[in-house]
Amino acid sequence: MAKKILVTGGAGYIGSHTVMQLLLAGFSVSVVDNLDNSSEASLERVAELAGDCGKNMTFHKIDLRDRDALKKLFATTKFDAVIHFAGLKAVGESVQKPLLYYNNNIIGTIILLETMAEHGCKKLVFSSSATVYGWPKEVPCTEEFPLCATNPYGRTKLMIEEICRDIQLGDSEWDIVLLRYFNPVGAHPSGFIGEDPRGIPNNLMPFVQQVAVGRRPALTVFGNDYSTKDGTGVRDYIHVVDLADGHIAAVEKLFRSNKTGCDVYNLGTGKGTSVLEMVEAFEKASGKKIPLVMAGRRPGDSETVYASTSKAEKELNWKYVFVSYYYCRAKYGIEEMCRDQWNWASKNPWGYGKPNESADPST
Numbered sequence: 001m002a003k004k005i006l007v008t009g010g011a012g013y014i015g016s017h018t019v020m021q022l023l024l025a026g027f028s029v030s031v032v033d034n035l036d037n038s039s040e041a042s043l044e045r046v047a048e049l050a051g052d053c054g055k056n057m058t059f060h061k062i063d064l065r066d067r068d069a070l071k072k073l074f075a076t077t078k079f080d081a082v083i084h085f086a087g088l089k090a091v092g093e094s095v096q097k098p099l100l101y102y103n104n105n106i107i108g109t110i111i112l113l114e115t116m117a118e119h120g121c122k123k124l125v126f127s128s129s130a131t132v133y134g135w136p137k138e139v140p141c142t143e144e145f146p147l148c149a150t151n152p153y154g155r156t157k158l159m160i161e162e163i164c165r166d167i168q169l170g171d172s173e174w175d176i177v178l179l180r181y182f183n184p185v186g187a188h189p190s191g192f193i194g195e196d197p198r199g200i201p202n203n204l205m206p207f208v209q210q211v212a213v214g215r216r217p218a219l220t221v222f223g224n225d226y227s228t229k230d231g232t233g234v235r236d237y238i239h240v241v242d243l244a245d246g247h248i249a250a251v252e253k254l255f256r257s258n259k260t261g262c263d264v265y266n267l268g269t270g271k272g273t274s275v276l277e278m279v280e281a282f283e284k285a286s287g288k289k290i291p292l293v294m295a296g297r298r299p300g301d302s303e304t305v306y307a308s309t310s311k312a313e314k315e316l317n318w319k320y321v322f323v324s325y326y327y328c329r330a331k332y333g334i335e336e337m338c339r340d341q342w343n344w345a346s347k348n349p350w351g352y353g354k355p356n357e358s359a360d361p362s363t
């Protein structure tokens with residue numbers, strides 16, 4: 001019997017790519033999403049792309065804070081594990097609207113965890129973030145580094161990590177993997193699914209992509225006076241399909257042993273790339289010139305952040321074992337990330353929508 005996985009936030013960027021990889025790996029998937037920052041079209045495309053496996057997915061438009069709706073779902077399906085992506089993620093918005101973030105991310109998670117416990121489902125993979133390393137004193141960041149948060153969004157990640165550690169300490173039946181993502185970019189190599197942020201993109205690559213398709217005139221580079229190779233910020237960009245495969249490695253680990261406890265892994269490539277290097281790689285992949293406007297540093301940004309990947313490699317077997325099912329390549333580099341980002345952007349310049357049905361009037 002196929003294992004049944006509940007994926008919260010599965011209609012979103014990372015969620016939809018993970019649902020795709022789960023289906024191809026033979027899992028049965030139920031997605032819960034309130035579609036606050038996504039569209040059901042992503043899942044329709046996943047179902048199509050997954051071919052025969054697509055029928056092993058169901059979608060439930062539920063807000064995690066709707067306890068009754070969640071209970072009903074758990075009463076009808078016995079889940080073997082939950083992958084929990086659902087949450088709000090815009091750092092700037094979290095500073096403006098902290099209560100929205102605490103309410104959605106923390107309360108949503110607590111209701112999910114309570115419902116799981118009530119129904120005897122105690123295996124969880126949670127989407128944490130490299131944001132919990134703040135401005136690290138040194139790089140690469142290992143999982144043992146001191147943790148901090150500089151904004152409400154980051155604090156929700158830190159608090160949920162702590163909640164997970166606490167519930168596992170209180171009840172050893174819980175098995176939890178916390179995954180700290182570095183910077184997910186790119187799209188499925190088919191160009192059929194990808195990132196479609198609402199409003200003005202906060203992150204580098206969605207912004208670059210919108211400049212390339214003519215939706216925005218230029219990229220603003222936040223800071224060129226850092227102590228880095230070219231003065232711009234350095235990050236660890238990871239292909240979203242590699243990241244998705246990391247989740248399969250994590251659930252496989254949960255099913256391999258009932259003694260995971262509450263463990264944490266970085267998901268990154270271990271390589272640092274500057275903003276200008278990323279733009280150059282994208283220009284090469286797309287053949288498009290990206291006009292730049294140099295500006296001051298963005299408040300809260302760190303200079304250089306990249307991952308130590310050795311724990312994930314050793315214990316999740318992720319880096320070496322998992323390959324893209326389409327291309328049989330174990331690891332994507334910057335070139336493939338930009339190639340796939342452009343493939344998605346050029347085929348879907350308005351994401352899942354059309355120009356006249358923009359999700360946000362401020363776009």
Ligand code: NAD
Binds near residue numbers: 008033064127129130
């Ligand atoms: P996303 O916004 O594309 O996906 C999140 C999904 O959760 C959306 O579909 C949204 O509609 C849904 N959602 C939000 N609140 C909900 C609620 N209360 N009930 C039900 N559904 C809800 O974001 P993403 O980039 O796919 O990120 C997924 C997770 O990974 C998030 O938790 C995010 O904080 C974390 N993360 C993302 C990044 C990144 O750069 N993308 C980096 C580190 C961590």
Ligand code: UFG
Binds near residue numbers: 233
């Ligand atoms: N940048 C620009 N111009 C832009 C957007 C970004 O120059 O328009 C620069 C930033 O200053 C930074 C780099 O591009 O140097 C990457 O910025 P992103 O916003 O793409 O990514 P961050 O590393 O700042 O943050 C992202 C998510 C966080 C998450 C973190 C680690 O937004 O939520 O990755 O996973 F916590």
